[in-house]
Amino acid sequence: MSIIYMLLAISVIVALVFFVAFIISVKKGQYDDTYTPSIRMLFDDEAPKEENLSETTTDQHIQ
Amino acid sequence: MYEILDENNLNYYYTIESNPGSKPSEGTFGFLKNETIAKKLLEFNEQDTQVVSLLLPTIHCSSCIWILENLNKLHPGVKNAQVNFPKKKARIVFTPTEISLHDLVMLLCSIGYKPYISLDDTTKKKKTVDRSLIYKLGVAGFAFGNIMFLSFPEYFEVDEFWLERFKYVFRWLMFLFSIPVVFYSGWGYFVSASKGIRSKILNIDVPIALGIAVLFLRSTLEIALDWGTGFFDSLAGLVFFLLLGRFFQQKTYAYLSFERDYKSYFPIAVTRLNKNDTKPKEEQVQVHDLSPGDRILIRNGELVPVDAILLHGNALIDYSFVTGEAVPVSKKAGDQIFAGGKQEMGVIELEVVSSVAQSYLTQLWSNEIFSRGKQTVFQSLTDKISKRFTVSIISIAMIAALFWLWYDSSLVLNVFTAVLIVACPCAIALASPFTLGNLLRTFGKHKLYLKNAEVIEKMADLDTLVFDKTGTLSHxxxxxxxxxxxxxxxxxxxxxxxxxxxxxxxxxxxxxxxxxxxxxxxxxxxxxxxxxxxxxxxxxxxxxxxxxxxxxxxxxxxxxxxxxxxxxxxxxxxxxxxxxxxxxxxxxxxxxxYRNRMGETLHQLGKEYDIVVLSGDNDGERPQLEQLLPEKTRYYFNQKPEDKMAFIKAMQGKGKHIMMVGDGLNDAGALAQSDVGIAISENINVFSPACNGILDASRFHDLPKFLSLSKKGIAVIKYAFLFSLLYNLVGLGFAVTGNLKPVIAAILMPLSSISIVVFTTVCAQILGRKLNRKNKLLDADKSHLF
Missing domain, CATH: 3.40.1110.10 (Calcium-transporting ATPase, cytoplasmic domain N)
Structure with a gap:
């Protein structure tokens, strides 16, 4: 019977955790720029190595 | 440029997009060597770390993000760089001992990103982004969801054993959830309503605030005295939907600013000749520090920031920015040169006559119209309706209460509050935000960027269109x-x-x-x-x-x-x-x-509106204009910036609703004074004066369509009003007869809100499609021609 109270408390707390997480993310400006991060994640951390690049692309682009 | 990248193993740059980068352009950023100026630009300044945010107008593709964020590989002094693409800004963290701000800017120039630094950057503004609406919306949505779950059991299982035991807990939990909804999320409505009443205007927020208050009080009373479950779910839903409407109505264009003044155009520093020495020495000083008597040097392509007298050199000053005159003017030694002119040829030496703030051009901004902003005498369509609405709702509630007082006095309070609850004009309040919000986005897609949704309502209400000539009607x-x-x-x-x-x-x-x-x-x-x-x-x-x-x-x-x-x-x-x-x-x-199809466009507009041409230029082109423009057009030439503003004001005094279409700084006053000020811009990323909207020059010919679309949008809002009144009548039927149960309110309110949202959105989309189709047809025509 009293388990209901506990379940209620837990559900409310879980909901509150997500709510607070949302508020914090807004406050930090996560939603201010929604475009750049979507591009940024597509870049490799390191540029491809010189060897395989020099033949394929650089030659075409030297200007 | 390729060499710099290659050295640092960054030639991957070229593989991302086949056409990256823009032409490198060298600029004169000598003033950045002056420490006091440099300091003003820095966002953060500690011994070994400096942070600067630079506007780089040439950012245009994903390669740009990549190259700029890898700036630390080009120079070890750069610690970190982060790009905000929509704002075209890069925030760069660097070590001043290894790379100075000047060198950093030169590095950026060498890879093709010339920062735009203007006088505006030095006046530190508090950039507090107002996110309160999102918080309020979050709170309301959070509470709404939870209250819904808690209220459901009682709707479905009325006399169930366990529910009987727990419903009190549920009810009080709902009460707790609704407190922040009323006192935080919905508080704005109470504030606005009380303001409205104090200035004797029954705005739409009055019945809303009344509804919220009655909902909350009656629900609390119900659960306290164990009469029933209360209307907490309807209450939270109502506030949530209303805030959603407000949120949707906002559409911000991160890279556009509608509040610019001359500071965004003016340089931050200028070369001053130190007159104390026998041999003049050049030094970089801030424009604000110039005082009468100083001698300054202006190079080719630089802007003269103050009123000055020409001492040496051949001046050819382009005033198109200030006066709208298209042809550069030659000046001889001894002539006066006004601030805002751009030197077009060679180096000149000037003597300063007045400081920046007291220059001929900048004085325009000391006019009250810029400081006070636009008066909000404008009454929106919703406000007009809400007046009658509020009066009739209160009288219905009174009459119903009187009837029940005579018939069955135990139900009086019930009926009276039920009327106020069910009549809460949620749907009415949502009609205009969603219609206008949708139109705002449609316009944005077609390159008319408006400051806010109110502009559309004003656009539907115009009778006079005023055009500038140079830069607006003509290239x-x-x-x-x-x-x-x-x-x-x-x-x-x-x-x-x-x-x-x-x-x-x-x-x-x-x-x-x-x-x-x-x-x-x-x-x-x-x-x-x-x-x-x-x-x-x-x-x-x-x-x-x-x-x-x-x-x-x-x-x-x-x-x-x-x-x-x-x-x-x-x-x-x-x-x-x-x-x-x-x-x-x-x-x-x-x-x-003249702009593409200018005559045709104006003829189209001339059928519905009075057209006025207000030009700072001379009347040399009057005959051509008369040929191209509709017959009734009125022409005013040789108008100074203040004249333009005064003209608009005089017309408004006659009760006219005016749209001003202009471009340069010379129109700034008129744009601010008019009901709707639209700035025409050949390049949206470049700057335009303070205005209500910015129109891409290539879409000038769509102006009639934009105007007719805003009129149709207002018609849609009116239909939506009718629609929501029907809902209200049904609801009132329940309320007046004393049959309003929480479950009915809980169904009726969201249903009406959602159907209004769907109706307005669909209508606005259909309207928007017309704009699309016409453009496609025109494009097809063009491709057929060439």
């Missing part, structure tokens, strides 16, 4: 050239072209582009007299190009047409005369090139 540069006079021989033409090629004057350049095909030859001698003309010699031939007096000086006047008669025919047009040794030959006349 900024004069391009169409006509020749009048004796035919030139082949040799003369070649000589003419060659001479023009050597000259740097803007008119020579445009004329040269036209005559390029004549071929060129090497000149024996070339001579340029500033403000007068040029002379070219080749073989035995000599040609003089320039003002009438200049070309006719060495030849006998009688071979040339009489000055007097000539003056009468084209006194005000921009004219370049040509003469050879044999005598006066003729002249080229420059006309403004």
């Amino acid at each position: 900024t540069h004069k391009n169409i050239i006509g020749y009048d006079g004796m035919e030139l021989s082949k040799e003369e033409k070649q000589l003419l072209t060659s001479t023009l090629r050597s000259s740097n004057h803007p008119l020579s350049r445009s004329l040269y582009r036209l005559l390029e095909k004549n071929g060129i030859a090497t000149l024996d001698s070339f001579q340029e007299e500033v403000g007068k003309g040029v002379t070219g010699k080749m073989g035995g031939e000599q040609i003089r190009i320039g003002s009438y007096d200049y070309v006719t000086t060495p030849i006998q006047k009688n071979t040339a047409p009489k000055r007097k008669e000539r003056k009468q025919t084209h006194s005000h047009n921009t004219v370049v005369h040509v003469s050879t040794q044999k005598g006066y030959k003729g002249h080229y006349t420059f006309y403004s090139e």
